[in-house]
Amino acid sequence: MTRAAAVAVMACTTMGVLVTAQGMGDGADRSKVAAALFDGLDANKDGRLTRDEARGAADAWFTAWKPADAAGLSSESIIFGLSRVLPASGPQCGGRSANPRVACPDDVSAMVAALPATAPAKPAAPRKVLVLARAAGFVHSSIPLAARTVEELGKKTGAWTTTISWDAADITEANLKQYDAIFLASTTGHFLDDPKDAAATAARRTAFMDFIRNGKGVAAIHAASDSYHASAKELKAAASGQGNSYASRLASLGPGIMSAVPVGTRLATDGDANADKMLSREEFAGVVGTWFDKVDTATAGTVTQAQFVANYAAIMPPPPPPTPRAPRVGNGQAKATELGPDDQVGTWPEWNQALGGFFKFHWNDGQSITYKIDDPTSPLTAAFKGKTPFVIADETYTFGREVYSRKNVRVLTSVDMAAMSAEDKAKEQFPRPDGDHALSWVRAEQKGRVFYMSHGHNEKVYANPVLLQHLLAGIQYAIGDLRAEDKP
Numbered sequence: 001m002t003r004a005a006a007v008a009v010m011a012c013t014t015m016g017v018l019v020t021a022q023g024m025g026d027g028a029d030r031s032k033v034a035a036a037l038f039d040g041l042d043a044n045k046d047g048r049l050t051r052d053e054a055r056g057a058a059d060a061w062f063t064a065w066k067p068a069d070a071a072g073l074s075s076e077s078i079i080f081g082l083s084r085v086l087p088a089s090g091p092q093c094g095g096r097s098a099n100p101r102v103a104c105p106d107d108v109s110a111m112v113a114a115l116p117a118t119a120p121a122k123p124a125a126p127r128k129v130l131v132l133a134r135a136a137g138f139v140h141s142s143i144p145l146a147a148r149t150v151e152e153l154g155k156k157t158g159a160w161t162t163t164i165s166w167d168a169a170d171i172t173e174a175n176l177k178q179y180d181a182i183f184l185a186s187t188t189g190h191f192l193d194d195p196k197d198a199a200a201t202a203a204r205r206t207a208f209m210d211f212i213r214n215g216k217g218v219a220a221i222h223a224a225s226d227s228y229h230a231s232a233k234e235l236k237a238a239a240s241g242q243g244n245s246y247a248s249r250l251a252s253l254g255p256g257i258m259s260a261v262p263v264g265t266r267l268a269t270d271g272d273a274n275a276d277k278m279l280s281r282e283e284f285a286g287v288v289g290t291w292f293d294k295v296d297t298a299t300a301g302t303v304t305q306a307q308f309v310a311n312y313a314a315i316m317p318p319p320p321p322p323t324p325r326a327p328r329v330g331n332g333q334a335k336a337t338e339l340g341p342d343d344q345v346g347t348w349p350e351w352n353q354a355l356g357g358f359f360k361f362h363w364n365d366g367q368s369i370t371y372k373i374d375d376p377t378s379p380l381t382a383a384f385k386g387k388t389p390f391v392i393a394d395e396t397y398t399f400g401r402e403v404y405s406r407k408n409v410r411v412l413t414s415v416d417m418a419a420m421s422a423e424d425k426a427k428e429q430f431p432r433p434d435g436d437h438a439l440s441w442v443r444a445e446q447k448g449r450v451f452y453m454s455h456g457h458n459e460k461v462y463a464n465p466v467l468l469q470h471l472l473a474g475i476q477y478a479i480g481d482l483r484a485e486d487k488p
Contacts, residue, residue, distance in 0.1 A: 095141025217478030
């Protein structure tokens, strides 16, 4: 799968829908997309657009959107850039939407209906959990739902009260004294860092690690493990000051990603005159000029926003009515092409070791995963008893060889590889020789405790009663109220 296709898939799955690239964004009002595109090209904001003005805006976009290490604009780069120009489409809640910190009501209702009635352990004292929902890399649409789930779990069972924060500046020694555990809601990237303040970054990291090591706990879900790691290429770019890592670019995606996919894909296709899948500066300005000519039906040399919107179908025809199709089979991933050792390394070794692993690859959402219960006597796996086999479809991570090891963590559950087809196994990039893919684990970090649960990409996970019970037990373990064996 190409990265542009991966961006499209992530855009769809994070919004909780499965649509084709041609249809993405068409749920939004096309006139709003057209008007926003006009506004982006109308550099002097006078409400009128000339051909030269459109080409000039395209030239400015080319400069802003081209990665430093690229020869031109790929479809992916155009989509990334347009995501900050075009309006959001799809559900206006969760993830990359107009309300990214608000969980969608239907998802909340489904989650609340699936909550366990009681906690497995009685709190030894009134407990407080700080949910950190800040993502410095890819922003999952499920983050606000994950945060709300922790809050509702505490309310329903009386196991804790919750504070939700979107600001890494809340991770201070003084503030953390009031909490018993921190919950990391898919905190991607360097989630504690302030790139402009090395002292603040160092203080947050120290406070965070001291919090754990002095007897408190951390519970983390899904993309919290997609943090503090990078490839050799990304580290080299960062060292040179280029900072164009794929993770940092994901963080720059705007709320208009769903609208941007069809428009950006069409721009890339129409403008690629030499079929090299890369638009030069002249090709990009040229296709924007050609688009202007199509909407300037009166050949007046200038168009108003109303005219641009009225003639938008000339450059972006409405998609045909959807045709019935069979249910999707599999997760859409092709066979792996990168089969050697991966070059991902941890960028904060203390945390990499404490958490127990960092992201290497994922099977796309839609991949059926059968659970293997590795520690059946643990109170943290009690929810799975009588649920054999337990199968779920979600985005499923595998972990780099550098840190993840059963010598470092006590695995609670893992992927039952015997239940996975050879075809699906072959989709794993940089495959682990041991085929060991944990789904949840615990570990002691000096006096403190860490619990990690891999599933939680799709909002549907938070309406699964078994996984909610598993998550509840894991948080109580991190707090210290639920005792469990955590030796590797």
